[in-house]
Amino acid sequence: MNRLLITAVLIFSVINIAGCDQSEKTPEALMHTPPNDGTAETTSDITLSRQNAIVVAAEEVGKSVVTVKTVKTVRRKVFDPFSDFFSDFFREFYWSPPLKEYKQEVPGLGSGFIISDDGYILTAEHVVHGVDSVKVQFSDGSEIPAEFIGSDYYADVAVLKVNKDNLPPARLGNSDSVIVGEWSIAIGHPFAEAVGSPQPSVTVGVISAKGRTMRRVDNTIRISENLIQTDAAINPGNSGGPLVNANGEVIGINTAIITTSGGSLGIGFAVPINTARKVARYIIENHDKRKSWLGVYLIPVTESIAYVMEFKNEGGLLIAEVVVDSPAYNAGLRSGDVIVSFDGKKVHKTEEFDRVVFSHRAGDEVELTIRRAGKKMTGKIRLGSPPEGEAGR
Structure with a gap:
């Protein structure tokens, strides 16, 4: 009888101790190391898989990408006040004040990328076409004037030069070896003023086709041949930035899109880097002649x-x-x-x-x-x- 009573008291004491002050008890998850069931290795594998070729390529080339800021002076004309009320035919019979012309500075934005540590930069010709001044902003936010060295209208390639050393040049690849269906990475500064960051944006797609010819509709005749087509999103401000492969090599200069809305529809084009390389070399060697x-x-x-x-x-x-x-x-x-x-x-x-x-x-x-x-x-x-x-x- 006494043995049973002692046992009951011990059991009650154990239960009472285990149930007291539950609010201060260390959470069970922190008390024990979970068994090694492979979950930890899986998490590690996922972390490593995030550092894939695209991530590495974007990180490597991204530091070489710059924002190209331009200013262009355009001529504007102020129409006479009757133009909104009377047809041209009617106004032929009445005196109309002469048109007043004035000049306006219009800012522009594009992208480019460093090709030498002593300051040469590649961009698209149409980014700097007819502009009065050019500045370049680097990924660290610093901004300096750039000298226009030369361009090729047909190839849509332009070369700039900044007075700065020890810059990180992008690694140029071989666009002749591009494979339809392989990864393509577009890096640049679309809508840079709205985004408000010197860090470039990255979009990913595949090489959709090679050897494309297109005519761009603007105020001039601009026809481009042998372009690389990609479905990586290219938007206003991306022009002049690099198109990169999964090896972190520049294979093209983003140049144009086909769109009905002003934004990307997945049909973008890039000048092959082999063409751009040849043009840039010619410009640099001959610009002072x-x-x-x-x-x-x-x-x-x-x-x-x-x-x-x-x-x-x-x-x-x-x-x-x-x-x-x-x-x-x-x-x-x-x-x-x-x-x-x-x-x-x-x-x-x-x-x-x-x-x-x-x-x-x-x-x-x-x-x-x-x-x-x-x-x-x-x-x-x-x-x-x-x-x-x-x-x-």
Whole structure:
């Protein structure tokens, strides 16, 4: 009997001790190490898998991507107050005040990427087309002026230079080895002012196609060939930024999209880096040789361009745009004219045209033959001085 009573008291004491002060008891999860059932290894594997090739590539190239900030002066005209109320026909019978012209500075934004540690930067030609000044913002937020070195209108490639050393250049790949279906990473600064951060944005897709030709609709003739197509999202501000493969190599310069809304629809295009590399090398080696200027943007006439423009391919250089107040403008040259020969020499490539220009100085008069609406025209034109900044050939 006594043995049973002692046992009961002990049991009651144990229960009472176990149930007291539950609010201060250490949570069970902190008291014991869970059994090694493979969960810890799985979590570790997931963590490691997050550091995949795309993450590594974006991190490696991202530090080389810059924001390109431009300012362009445009001419605006103020219309007379009657233009909203009367038709052109009616106003022909009444005096109308002259149009007042004024200048306005318009800011622009794009992307670019560093290609040398001493400050050379690649971007798209249309990002800096006709601008008055360029600044570059780095991923750390610092911002400095950039010098325009040169561009190729047809390739849509431009080279800038900043006075800064020890910069992290991006690693350039081989665009000839691009495979349709492989990963593609677009890095740049879309809507940079709205985002408000110097850190670039990253979007991912695949290479959709190669060798595309497209005509962009704007105020000039701009036709591009042999483009890389991707479905990685490219938006306004991405232009000039790098298209990267999963190895962290730049394979293209983001240049254009097809859109009905102004945003990405998954059809983006990039200039192959092999093309850009060749153009950049030519620009850097020859930019200080130019001593004269005509004032035109040129596109070599190829079969596909002749087809798009709906004329017979007889070679030459298509004038895509004429710079206002340039020698070409004052001589009456127009967008759509084809330069057949320059200074008595036939020209089929922009390099051939440049060689002739390099041999002349401002003030020299040269013979120019063009083809307009199927008819050849020959005349003399006096070359001008190369302007500051970007203004064609």
